[in-house]
Amino acid sequence: MSIDERKLEVLRAIVEDYVLTHEPVGSKALAERHALGVSPATVRNDMAVLEEEGYIAQPHTSAGRIPTDKGYRLFVDRLSQVKPLSSPERRAIQTFLDGAIDLDDVVRRTVRLLAQLTQQVAVVQYPSLSRSAVRHLELVPLTVNRLLLVVITDTGRVEQRVVELPMPVAEEQVAELHTILNAGLAGRRLIEAPAQVETLPDAVSRELRPVMVSLGAVLLETLIERPEERVMLAGTANLGRSAMDFPGSIYPVLEALEEQVVLLKLIGEVESPSTLRVRIGEENTVEGLRSTSVVTVGYGAGERALAGLGVLGPTRMDYPGTMSAVRAVARYVGELLARQ
Amino acid sequence: MSIDERKLEVLRAIVEDYVLTHEPVGSKALAERHALGVSPATVRNDMAVLEEEGYIAQPHTSAGRIPTDKGYRLFVDRLSQVKPLSSPERRAIQTFLDGAIDLDDVVRRTVRLLAQLTQQVAVVQYPSLSRSAVRHLELVPLTVNRLLLVVITDTGRVEQRVVELPMPVAEEQVAELHTILNAGLAGRRLIEAPAQVETLPDAVSRELRPVMVSLGAVLLETLIERPEERVMLAGTANLGRSAMDFPGSIYPVLEALEEQVVLLKLIGEVESPSTLRVRIGEENTVEGLRSTSVVTVGYGAGERALAGLGVLGPTRMDYPGTMSAVRAVARYVGELLARQ
DNA sequence: GCTTGGCACTCGAACCTGACGAGTGCCAGG
DNA sequence: CCTGGCACTCGTCAGGTTCGAGTGCCAAGC
Numbered sequence: 001m002s003i004d005e006r007k008l009e010v011l012r013a014i015v016e017d018y019v020l021t022h023e024p025v026g027s028k029a030l031a032e033r034h035a036l037g038v039s040p041a042t043v044r045n046d047m048a049v050l051e052e053e054g055y056i057a058q059p060h061t062s063a064g065r066i067p068t069d070k071g072y073r074l075f076v077d078r079l080s081q082v083k084p085l086s087s088p089e090r091r092a093i094q095t096f097l098d099g100a101i102d103l104d105d106v107v108r109r110t111v112r113l114l115a116q117l118t119q120q121v122a123v124v125q126y127p128s129l130s131r132s133a134v135r136h137l138e139l140v141p142l143t144v145n146r147l148l149l150v151v152i153t154d155t156g157r158v159e160q161r162v163v164e165l166p167m168p169v170a171e172e173q174v175a176e177l178h179t180i181l182n183a184g185l186a187g188r189r190l191i192e193a194p195a196q197v198e199t200l201p202d203a204v205s206r207e208l209r210p211v212m213v214s215l216g217a218v219l220l221e222t223l224i225e226r227p228e229e230r231v232m233l234a235g236t237a238n239l240g241r242s243a244m245d246f247p248g249s250i251y252p253v254l255e256a257l258e259e260q261v262v263l264l265k266l267i268g269e270v271e272s273p274s275t276l277r278v279r280i281g282e283e284n285t286v287e288g289l290r291s292t293s294v295v296t297v298g299y300g301a302g303e304r305a306l307a308g309l310g311v312l313g314p315t316r317m318d319y320p321g322t323m324s325a326v327r328a329v330a331r332y333v334g335e336l337l338a339r340q
Numbered sequence: 341m342s343i344d345e346r347k348l349e350v351l352r353a354i355v356e357d358y359v360l361t362h363e364p365v366g367s368k369a370l371a372e373r374h375a376l377g378v379s380p381a382t383v384r385n386d387m388a389v390l391e392e393e394g395y396i397a398q399p400h401t402s403a404g405r406i407p408t409d410k411g412y413r414l415f416v417d418r419l420s421q422v423k424p425l426s427s428p429e430r431r432a433i434q435t436f437l438d439g440a441i442d443l444d445d446v447v448r449r450t451v452r453l454l455a456q457l458t459q460q461v462a463v464v465q466y467p468s469l470s471r472s473a474v475r476h477l478e479l480v481p482l483t484v485n486r487l488l489l490v491v492i493t494d495t496g497r498v499e500q501r502v503v504e505l506p507m508p509v510a511e512e513q514v515a516e517l518h519t520i521l522n523a524g525l526a527g528r529r530l531i532e533a534p535a536q537v538e539t540l541p542d543a544v545s546r547e548l549r550p551v552m553v554s555l556g557a558v559l560l561e562t563l564i565e566r567p568e569e570r571v572m573l574a575g576t577a578n579l580g581r582s583a584m585d586f587p588g589s590i591y592p593v594l595e596a597l598e599e600q601v602v603l604l605k606l607i608g609e610v611e612s613p614s615t616l617r618v619r620i621g622e623e624n625t626v627e628g629l630r631s632t633s634v635v636t637v638g639y640g641a642g643e644r645a646l647a648g649l650g651v652l653g654p655t656r657m658d659y660p661g662t663m664s665a666v667r668a669v670a671r672y673v674g675e676l677l678a679r680q
Numbered sequence: 681g682c683t684t685g686g687c688a689c690t691c692g693a694a695c696c697t698g699a700c701g702a703g704t705g706c707c708a709g710g
Numbered sequence: 711c712c713t714g715g716c717a718c719t720c721g722t723c724a725g726g727t728t729c730g731a732g733t734g735c736c737a738a739g740c
Contacts, residue, residue, distance in 0.1 A: 026731065026732050026733085027732075028731085038683070038684090039683070040684095040732095041683075041684055041685065041686090042683055042684070044732090045683085045734095047733090048734080058732090058733085060691065060692060061690050061691055061733075062730085062732055063691085063692075063731080063732065063733090064731080064732065101501070101502075101562075102500065102501065102502065136482075138478050138480055140476050140492060142475070148476075148492065150478065150490060150498070152480060152488060152500075158490070158498065158500050160442065160492075161441070161442065162441075162442065235598070236576060236594055236597075236598060237591060237594035237595040237597075239594070240591030240594055240595070241591070243589065243591070250580065251577060251580030251583070254576055254577035254579070254580055257576075258574065258576065258577050364703090366702065366703050366704085367703075368703075378712075378713090379713055379714075380703095380714095381713055381715090382711085382712055384703090385705095385711095385712085388704090388705080398703095399721095400720065401703085401704075401718095401719055402703055402704070402719050402720040402721060403703070403704090403721075404702085404703065
């Protein structure tokens with residue numbers, strides 16, 4: 001690393017000031033506001049080097065400097081210290097989340113909380129179906145040859161599908177199917193279900209085999225092969241607050257946020273609940289989000305990530321604050337889900 | 341009404357031109373583009389009268405006129421003719437909605453469709469719980485003293501609550517509760533359920549009464565007294581397109597749209613599926629939506645409105661087009677729900 | 681060799697100005 | 711009651727000027 005201590009200090013000062021004021025920061029103001037112990041002229045020299053190396057840039061010749069994506073990256077990687085949440089904040093998270101009555105409510109509260117804490121756009125993915133375990137399967141006869149298949153997971157998620165049966169079934173037969181299904185699948189992860197599903201038809205009485213086959217097919221197709229991953233969004237209005245930070249308009253950002261696929265791509269690629277992931281500006285693969293930064297993390301019980309959550313805002317965001325808020329919320333939601 | 345034929349014609353022309361161009365329209369352009377059969381000077385006189393009566397206004401002295409809310413109101417009430425949808429549009433609605441696999445999917449497709457057809461923000465309310473009928477109730481034992489109560493309505497909506505029981509119950513007892521619940525409630529509207537719920541404890545064996553009481557309490561409280569009305573939103577990005585139409589910014593609009601309560605207020609007050617409701621600008625009671633117009637209608641099977649749907653956009657919107665799109669979609673969704 | 685103060689230079693923001701033209705209101709004549 | 715004509719208003723736009731923040735560079739100092 002060719003950058004010595006003071007230059008890093010200068011970069012940190014630039015990032016901090018710029019995040020605070022939204023204005024390009026000049027050498028003089030910088031030397032004054034931060035106890036750098038050197039004169040503006042010296043700062044200018046450092047800035048020239050930083051610019052040459054691509055960490056900062058000038059919007060126009062006679063203006064101060066602003067950090068580049070590369071600058072923010074360095075800041076996040078080496079300069080920012082985790083800002084611990086204030087205890088009122090911690091308490092707010094607890095009391096706000098503890099009131100949730102079901103999974104939907106947990107997700108809704110979480111996403112609002114995140115949006116409010118960070119004053120940015122928050123995204124929370126529902127606990128992923130494929131990574132959850134089946135708690136219970138229920139069959140509800142709708143007509144003689146239509147069943148509603150209800151799957152309840154250990155995270156509290158409830159999914160239902162209508163299944164068209166190849167033949168009419170009586171009530172006792174439904175009971176039989178019900179028993180076999182639960183015996184075979186309850187407690188299993190959905191992701192390890194396919195093998196199990198194959199064996200199910202053999203376990204039921206001969207005439208019910210085709211019915212069990214249809215049920216298995218629906219299970220496989222809609223719950224495992226293309227499980228419906230859902231996300232919830234909040235705080236879009238916060239984009240307005242920082243509208244001037246987006247070149248052009250917030251329009252492409254709003255557009256990207258409307259696409260479920262995009263959102264999933266954004267927070268779906270999480271690994272463990274302990275590692276925060278920060279994508280800054282151009283690092284985002286999604287066209288339209290190139291002017292934003294995204295902070296995501298997995299959440300779930302223990303080390304296994306059930307799903308992701310995160311926050312999206314202008315590249316000029318308060319990274320330390322956002323990162324600790326995201327981490328704290330994820331941790332707490334994980335505990336909450338493990339508890340029930 | 342002190343306004344004669346030609347003045348109305350002039351007003352219509354102004355509205356139509358302004359909606360098309362987004363620019364104040366002057367007397368000359370107006371006389372040219374529309375076959376009014378009179379000279380610009382005459383149009384000017386008419387415009388002066390229209391302005392005096394509050395139907396149009398001038399942004400500044402040397403500019404053309406734009407319609408006021410009152411002007412749009414007159415236009416909607418007396419001047420616009422329903423613009424029938426093109427047959428490709430009709431077909432698009434059909435094919436797009438027919439692919440839906442469950443209620444969630446119906447709502448999601450509907451809201452997207454509306455947003456795309458109108459190029460505005462679309463809002464769709466889920467079929468209201470209290471106005472739906474119970475198709476089936478299911479009880480899933482979680483632990484010995486916790487049950488999951490699942491309610492399936494005739495519109496395909498599935499709601500679930502965890503119920504803490506005052507005592508542990510065995511499997512046969514759950515079966516009994518299940519039978520009694522379904523016997524008493526299946527087929528009833530949720531809104532007429534309270535009376536029925538009261539009688540349920542008497543129908544079960546003595547020792548199960550307290551359990552049935554808890555179940556009844558949960559049913560009443562969470563499903564009937566404060567039923568969770570849900571809405572889905574799409575097309576927020578379309579606000580960007582007409583950002584310049586909003587004085588100040590779209591920020592307050594976005595903010596209002598984040599509030600479920602506001603959205604419900606917006607589309608919840610619908611009566612019959614046949615009557616469109618148009619609220620223009622200042623007619624909106626919601627602060628923040630004073631610069632928008634809202635077109636809503638009820639939808640449902642037959643004459644009974646199950647819930648509402650609608651569209652929100654700048655006051656300068658294509659009212660005839662929007663109105664017919666909203667009406668057509670509502671009609672089709674109603675049919676779809678009745679069919680299943 | 682790094683730091684510092686001085687100084688000339690650049691360039692965007694803000695302000696002013698005048699020309700232009702769209703659009704109006706009014707009036708007299710048909 | 712409609713019409714053409716005409717004076718008037720006022721926002722927009724282009725061009726020009728000033729102002730000042732901030733820079734880069736250089737020579738002197740520690």
